[in-house]
Amino acid sequence: MVFNSSPTSSKTVASSVATLLRNGRIFDGTEFVEGKAVLVEDGKISAIIDDGASTQDCQIEDLGGKLLVPGFVDVQVNGGGGMMFNDEQSVDALETIANGHRKFGTTTLLPTFITDSFSQMQAASTAMRHAIGQGLPGVRGVHFEGPYFSMERRGVHAEQFVRSVDEGAFDLFTQTGMGVVLVTLAPEVVPVDFVTRLSSAGIRVCAGHTNATYDQATAGFAAGISGVTHLYNAMPPIMNREPGIIGAAYDNKDIYCGLIVDGHHLHHATARTVIACKGTSRIMLVTDAMATVGSNKSSFNLYGTEIFAKNGRLATKEGKLAGSDLNMMDAVRLTRDELGVDFGEALRMASLYPATYLGLNDQIGKIAAGYDADFALIDEATDQVVRTWIKGVGGNS
Known part of the structure; x- marks a missing residue:
C-alpha cells in the first residue's frame, strides 16, 4: 500500500487546502446517505453538504460511487x-x-x-x-x-x-x-x-x-x-x-x-x-x-x-x-x-x-462535522476497501 504522505508517515500532516469527497454513497455512523459530499479541512470534517453544491478553492476527490464509511x-x-x-x-x-x-x-x-x-x-x-x-x-x-x-x-x-x-x-x-x-x-x-x-x-x-x-x-x-x-x-x-x-x-x-x-x-x-x-x-x-x-x-x-x-x-x-x-x-x-x-x-x-x-466517540466513529477525517472507502461489489484517509490524509491499496 502506498500512502500519499512524506517519507516518514509519522510526521504527515493534513493539507491546509480543503478537500471535497464527492460522488459517493455515505454511511455516516447512523444511516446510509445519498446525494451528500464531505468537506475536509485541516484533518477534520468541516461540513456535510449537498453533492451538487458549488465550492471554491477546494480540491475534489471523486469517490466513483463507492461507499464511504467511518474508519x-x-x-x-x-x-x-x-x-x-x-x-x-x-x-x-x-x-x-x-x-x-x-x-x-x-x-x-x-x-x-x-x-x-x-x-x-x-x-x-x-x-x-x-x-x-x-x-x-x-x-x-x-x-x-x-x-x-x-x-x-x-x-x-x-x-x-x-x-x-x-x-x-x-x-x-x-x-x-x-x-x-x-x-x-x-x-x-x-x-x-x-x-x-x-x-x-x-x-x-x-x-x-x-x-x-x-x-x-x-x-x-x-x-x-x-x-x-x-x-x-x-x-x-x-x-x-x-x-x-x-x-x-x-x-x-x-x-x-x-x-x-x-x-x-x-x-x-x-x-x-x-x-x-x-x-x-x-x-x-x-x-x-x-x-x-x-x-x-x-x-x-x-x-x-x-x-x-x-x-x-x-x-x-x-x-x-x-x-x-x-x-x-x-x-x-x-x-x-x-x-x-x-x-x-x-x-x-x-x-x-x-x-x-475507548472514549473517542467524539472524535472518530462517525462522519459528521467536527470529527476527525478518518474514512474507509468500500467497493460494495467486492466487499473490498479501496482507499482510506486518516485525519484527511489519503492512501490507496
Missing part, C-alpha cells in the same frame, strides 16, 4: 504487515503494523503487547510514547494483554512470563503519553484494589485469559473492569450452575465484549448467540491479528514456536490457536453474512462501538 477501530492488534509488536518495540514496527491493517479499513488501532517480561513491557511503553508523540497515523493507544493471567487459561501466552502483578506495573500502565491504555488481566489473579486503581486512573481494564467464577467476575466488574477480551476464548464455558465470566458478561448490560468472528475462534452459531444475549451496542469486532495480516507471510515465530496460517486459521503445528489471520473488513463482512447483522450495525461494531469504549 474501523480495532482494540486488539498483536501484529500485521509481517511484524509482531513483541518482536520489535519501535516506532518503525508500529508503523508497519498500522499500515498492514490500514489497507483493510482500520484507521485506529491499539497495538497489542502480549505476555512478556517486565523489561519488554517497559520497552513497549517507550515505543508507544514515541509513536504518540510523533503522531503516528492510526495509533491512538496501546493494549497490554497480559501477563497477569490464569495459568490454566493462558493459551499460547508463554508460561514463563505468566505471573503475579509486578512491582511498578501500576506506574507503567498509568504513565502519560501512551494515548488510550487498555489492560487485559484475569480478575481472580490480581488484587481487587489494583483493578480499582487502574480504572480510577482512566485505564480501560478488560478481563481475559481467566478462570474466574461468576462471583469473581462480578466482583471484578464492580471494581472497574469494563470489558471482556475475546469473549468465549481463553475462559471457562458457560454452565447451568456456573455461568462463569461469560454469564457475568451477559448479566451486566454495561460490559463491552470483544468478538473474533473468523469462524475458528467461535462457531458462527455461538457468535449469533452472543448477539441474541448481549445485543450489539456493547460488542466490538476485533481481529486479534498476528503478523500475517497485511503481508504475504504464511507463518511467523512466536516465543520460538512457528505459527502457521492455513485457510484463515493461525495455529501451532499441534493445532493450538494462536491469534488470528483476520482483517477488519472481513470481520464486518462475516458479521453481516454469517451472523445476520444489518450491514450498518456491523459497521458500527467495527467503528462507533469500539470508539465509544
Whole structure:
C-alpha cells in the first residue's frame, strides 16, 4: 500500500487546502446517505453538504460511487504487515503494523503487547510514547494483554512470563503519553484494589485469559473492569450452575465484549448467540491479528514456536490457536453474512462501538462535522476497501 504522505508517515500532516469527497454513497455512523459530499479541512470534517453544491478553492476527490464509511477501530492488534509488536518495540514496527491493517479499513488501532517480561513491557511503553508523540497515523493507544493471567487459561501466552502483578506495573500502565491504555488481566489473579486503581486512573481494564467464577467476575466488574477480551476464548464455558465470566458478561448490560468472528475462534452459531444475549451496542469486532495480516507471510515465530496460517486459521503445528489471520473488513463482512447483522450495525461494531469504549466517540466513529477525517472507502461489489484517509490524509491499496 502506498500512502500519499512524506517519507516518514509519522510526521504527515493534513493539507491546509480543503478537500471535497464527492460522488459517493455515505454511511455516516447512523444511516446510509445519498446525494451528500464531505468537506475536509485541516484533518477534520468541516461540513456535510449537498453533492451538487458549488465550492471554491477546494480540491475534489471523486469517490466513483463507492461507499464511504467511518474508519474501523480495532482494540486488539498483536501484529500485521509481517511484524509482531513483541518482536520489535519501535516506532518503525508500529508503523508497519498500522499500515498492514490500514489497507483493510482500520484507521485506529491499539497495538497489542502480549505476555512478556517486565523489561519488554517497559520497552513497549517507550515505543508507544514515541509513536504518540510523533503522531503516528492510526495509533491512538496501546493494549497490554497480559501477563497477569490464569495459568490454566493462558493459551499460547508463554508460561514463563505468566505471573503475579509486578512491582511498578501500576506506574507503567498509568504513565502519560501512551494515548488510550487498555489492560487485559484475569480478575481472580490480581488484587481487587489494583483493578480499582487502574480504572480510577482512566485505564480501560478488560478481563481475559481467566478462570474466574461468576462471583469473581462480578466482583471484578464492580471494581472497574469494563470489558471482556475475546469473549468465549481463553475462559471457562458457560454452565447451568456456573455461568462463569461469560454469564457475568451477559448479566451486566454495561460490559463491552470483544468478538473474533473468523469462524475458528467461535462457531458462527455461538457468535449469533452472543448477539441474541448481549445485543450489539456493547460488542466490538476485533481481529486479534498476528503478523500475517497485511503481508504475504504464511507463518511467523512466536516465543520460538512457528505459527502457521492455513485457510484463515493461525495455529501451532499441534493445532493450538494462536491469534488470528483476520482483517477488519472481513470481520464486518462475516458479521453481516454469517451472523445476520444489518450491514450498518456491523459497521458500527467495527467503528462507533469500539470508539465509544475507548472514549473517542467524539472524535472518530462517525462522519459528521467536527470529527476527525478518518474514512474507509468500500467497493460494495467486492466487499473490498479501496482507499482510506486518516485525519484527511489519503492512501490507496
